[in-house]
Each structure stands twice: as C-alpha cells, then as structure tokens.
Amino acid sequence: MKLGVFSVLFSQKSLEETLDYIQAKGLEAIEIGTGGYPGKAHCDPDLLLSNEQKLNEFRQLIDAKGIEISALSVHGNTLHPQKEIAQEFHDDLIKTIDLAHKLEVPVVNTFSGCPGDHEGAKYPNWPVAPWPNEYQEILKWQWEEKVIPYWKEVGQYAADRNVKIGLELHGGFSVHTPATLLRLRDAVGEVIGANLDPSHMWWQGIDPLEAIKILGKHNAIHHFHAKDTTIDQNNVNRFGLTDMQSYSNMLDRAWQFRTVGFGHDIKTWADIISTLRLVGYDYVISIEHEDGLMSIDEGFTKAVSNLHQVLLKEPLGDMWWV
Template identity: 70%
Template sequence: MQLGVFTVLFAQQSLEEMLDLVGAHGLNAVELGTGGFPGNAHCPLDELLESETKRQRFLQTIQSRDLRISALSCHGNPLHPQKAVAQEAHSLLEKTIALAERLEVPIVNTFSGCPGDSEGARYPNWPVAPWPNDYQELLDWQWNEKIYPYWTEIGRVAQSRHIKIGLELHGGFSVHTPGTLLRLRERAGEAIGANLDPSHLWWQGIDPVQAIRILGREKAIHHFHAKDTSIDPMNISMHGLTDMQPYSNMVGRAWQFRTVGYGHDLKTWADIMSALRLVGYDDVVSIEHEDGLMSIEEGFGRAVQNLKQVLIREPIGEMWWV
C-alpha cells in the first residue's frame, strides 16, 4: 500500500507548494479535485483537456517529486432534480473521465447523487425509512427511472475508457452503504465500485472492517479515503445517527469527523489496513482532513504520523513458516 492525500485541504497553496509539502511528509500519491464540491485548485480541468503540452508539464511537475496521481475527484449530484444542477455535475464527470484517460489515471471518484421525488421536484429526496409505503414507492421510482439508467451508461463509458468509478458511500446520496453500492454495480457493471471512506460508515452504524470484507469479495473497492469519526454517546441519544445539526456545532452534534486516530484507536485502523490487504486492495490510502478541532497542518500531520504506524507497505512474500 501507499500513502496519499486528497489535496483539497491545501487549496490556498499553488500546485508546486502543495506537492513540495506532500513530498516532505514522505507521501507517495495525490488525489486531485477537478471541480464540484472539492473545487479544482490544483487541476485546471478545461485547460488540461485542451493542451497535450500542458498535460505533460503537469505530469512532470508531479512525477519529478516522486509522486503519482491516485485519482481525480469531482463530487457532485448528477441526479439532481434541477436539470441545470444535474447537467453541470454530469458535464464535470464526463470531462473528468476524459482527462483521467489522457493522464492515465485509473480512478475517478464522485458521489452517486440523489434524485428528487418526481419529475417536477426541485430538491433531492433521500428516503431512510421503509414505512409509510410512500417511501418504498419513491425509492423504487428513483432507482428504476433515475439511478439505474444514469449509472449504467456511465459504467459503460468508463469501462470503454478503462477507467474505474469510485463512489463515496456518503449519507444523503442514493449509494451510501455496501448494499446499495452492490445493488448498483450488479446493473451498471464492474467499472462502478467504492471510494471507501470509513468515516461515513461509522456514523451509519457500519463496521468498516466488515464493509471491506463484503465489498472486497466482489473486488468492488477502487479507492480508499482515510478519515475518522467520533461518536458522542449523549448527543446520539438526543439526536440519533441522522443528526441534522450543522457540522460547526461540534459540542452538540451526535458525531463529527476527526483526523485518523482521534475517533478510533490505531488498533482499529490496523485492523482496517489488514482487512484491505486480506481482500487484495494494495493501492493508495488517501488522507482526507475535515477535523474541526485541528488546523490543516496539525490534522494532516497527525494523520500521516498515525497511518505510517499501521500502513502495510511491503509485498507479502512466501509463508516461510509453513
């Protein structure tokens, strides 16, 4: 395995400054945002699509620091009921897939998106209960009319370009659990997989180790985000897992994102790394920093420090003891 970082936390720095900092911490890879929620501070999408010369210069800038691009990320909602919002996200995804192909980057990370409740809806509708039965009817309509058709076509395009799509299992979007990912993958093809982020599993009550085993059996883990979550027992009893309070209300929230090692101990993270190795994932572990209690520099530094203690880097080799 190799250690990388989702570089959006360094958006205020130039590409060169960011790469020098990442290299100084001994990392191997960068995950770059191309637009949407992550922005495109270090990857000017249209500019790079238009010029082979600029693409080669861009790659040389990264590779000269002994780094590689693990993935391009363009998180948005291509299923949004407002057509202009959906089209913007769709166009961004199409362009990002095209750039990934030209840069020979194997993974594009994004969200599945979430549709509305009808053709005339204005906002996404994320059903989380099976009753009253309206929710089941809504869910069937979303999958059959919106989710399956869209992602089946994207899966076909990605497959033809030898690109894998890593969907982040994020609450608020239609694909948010191992089960919903496998449901989509069965219809849309093996180009569709997970950008697995334990932080979004923990708050849903999902054990990341078991999620890795479930998805790993299907070779459905395309990329991995390293971010932690802490659960507040008193607040979760007050607000539940689907706490709708803003992230900034850290004292009152049921759960909050933390840097690696500050929500779960390193034994838990060691178990996660071992599970990844067990199912054959031997690629980049990409740090994502969204810890409201730590500065960018400290949160990133602690994540690097903690992950270096548990990351499994070397090939297994033969079992000399058997």
C-alpha cells in the first residue's frame, strides 16, 4: 500500500509546492481535483487536453517528484434535475476521464449524483424511507430512468478508455451504501466501484470493516479515502443521524468529521488497513482532511503520523510457517 492525500486541502499552494510538501511527509501518491466540487486548483483538464506541451510539463513535474497520481477527482451531481447544472458537472467528468486516459491514471472519483423526483423537478430528491409509498415510486423512477441509464453510458465511455469509476458512498446521493453501489455495479459492470470513505459509513451506522468485506468480495473497491468520524450520542438522541445542521456547528451536531485517529483509535484503523489487504486492496490510502478542530497542516500531519503506524507497505511473501 501507498500513503497519499486528496490535494484539494492544499489548494492555496501551487502543485509543485504541494508535491514537495507531501514528499517531505513521506507520501508516495496524490489524488488531484479536476473540477466539480473539488475545483481545479492543481489541474485544469481544459488546458491539459488542448495543449500537449502543458500536458507533458504536468506529467514531467509529477514524475520528477516520484509521486504517483492515485486518482483524478471530479465530485459533482451529474444527475441534477436542472440541466445546466448537470451539464457542467457532466462536462467536467468526461474531460476528467479523457485526461485520466492520457495520463494513465486508473481511477476517476466522483459521486453517483441524485436526480429529482420527476422530469420537471428543480432540486434533487434523496428518498431515505420506504413509506409513504410515494418514496418507493420516486426511488424506482430515479434508478430506472436516470441513475442506471446515465451510468451505463458514462461507464462504457470510461471502460473504453481503461479508466475505472470510483463512486464515493456519500449521503445525499443515490449511491451511498454498499448495497446501492453493488446495485449500480450489477447494472453497469465492473467499471463501477467504490471510492470507499469510512467516515461516511460510520455516520450512517455502517461498520466500515463489514463494508470493506461486502465490497471486497466483489472486487468493488477502486480507491480509498482515510477520514474519521466522531458520533455524539447525546446529539444523536436529539437530531438523529440525518442531522441537517451546518458542519460548522460542531458542538451541537450529532456527528462530525475528524482526522484519522481522532474519531476512532489506532487499533480500529489497523483493522481497516488489514481488512483492505484481506480482500485484496493493496492500492493507495488517500488522506482527506475535513476536521473543523484542526488546521490543515496539523490535521494532515497527525493523519500521516497515525497512518504510518498501521500502513502495510511491503508486498506479501509466502507463508513460511504453513
């Protein structure tokens, strides 16, 4: 395994400064934002796809630093019911797939998207209850008319370019659990997999270890985010896990994101890393920092330190004792 970082947290630095900084921390990989919600601070697909010299300079800079690009990330809602919004996210996704193909980056990370509840809708509708029955009708329409048809087309486009799609299992989007990921994978094919982030499993009440096993049995983990979550049971009792308060209201929220080791102990993270290897995932562990109690540098540095203790870096040898 290699330790990496989702570079969006260093958007205030240049790409070269970011590469030097993470290299000094002992990282070997970087996940780079290419549009959508993560933005394009370190990589503009429009520029690189239209200018071969700029593309070569970008590639040479990365190679010179000895850093691997684990994924290009373009999170957005390509199924947004407002067509102009969906189109912008879609264009960013397609350009990112094209760029990943040129750079030989194996994974593009994004969200599944979430449609509205009918053709004339203005806003996404995320059904989370089976009753009243209208919610089941909405969910059926979304998957049959929007989610599956869209990803069949885009999935084939990516597969034709030898690029895998890593969908982050995130609340508010149609694919947000292992079951919904596998439902889409069954319909579209193995090009679809998870960009698995345990922080989103914990707040949904899903054990990340079991999520890894469920997805790993299908070889359906394409990428992995290292981010933690802490649950405040007193606030859960009041607001529930679907707490709609701002992330900035940390004292009163039911749950909040933390840096690695500050929501769950190192043993838990050692189990996560071991379970990833158990199911055959030996790719990059990409740190995502969204901890409201720590600065970027401190939160990132503590995540690096904690993960270095548990990361399994050497390739497996024979079981000499068997």
